[in-house]
Amino acid sequence: MSTVYQHPDGHSVDFTDNTLTVQSSEGACVAIPMGVGGLRELANDFAESENGNCPECGHAGQILNVGREHYGVCHEHKVFWHIGSNLFSGWQDEKPTEWYENKALLSTYRHVEGSKK
Numbered sequence: 001m002s003t004v005y006q007h008p009d010g011h012s013v014d015f016t017d018n019t020l021t022v023q024s025s026e027g028a029c030v031a032i033p034m035g036v037g038g039l040r041e042l043a044n045d046f047a048e049s050e051n052g053n054c055p056e057c058g059h060a061g062q063i064l065n066v067g068r069e070h071y072g073v074c075h076e077h078k079v080f081w082h083i084g085s086n087l088f089s090g091w092q093d094e095k096p097t098e099w100y101e102n103k104a105l106l107s108t109y110r111h112v113e114g115s116k117k
């Protein structure tokens with residue numbers, strides 16, 4: 001099974017043999033049939049809407065973390081928007097020095113409201 005999403009609190013989403021399996025940290029589990037194309041579509045939809053988009057060009061941008069806070073960033077338009085906190089587990093693998101660098105970069109960009117499609 002390959003894990004596509006791991007929440008810091010232990011919930012996980014796995015994808016294998018065209019089946020998407022969602023498991024809570026308490027062990028409750030649901031499996032639904034889904035092809036790779038469907039999974040990609042789902043990921044694209046979320047990336048482009050739920051996380052917000054650059055209000056200038058509508059692109060999902062790059063995700064940067066400052067500690068447990070996630071930001072969407074458009075380097076072309078030098079803007080950033082807040083996505084949320086502790087939604088992706090990746091931040092835990094990063095070093096504080098990376099967050100300082102991200103924070104320094106964001107301080108040179110304009111803080112905007114991410115647009116939802």
Ligand SMILES: [Zn+2]
Nearest residue numbers: 054057074077
């Ligand atoms: Zn942009």
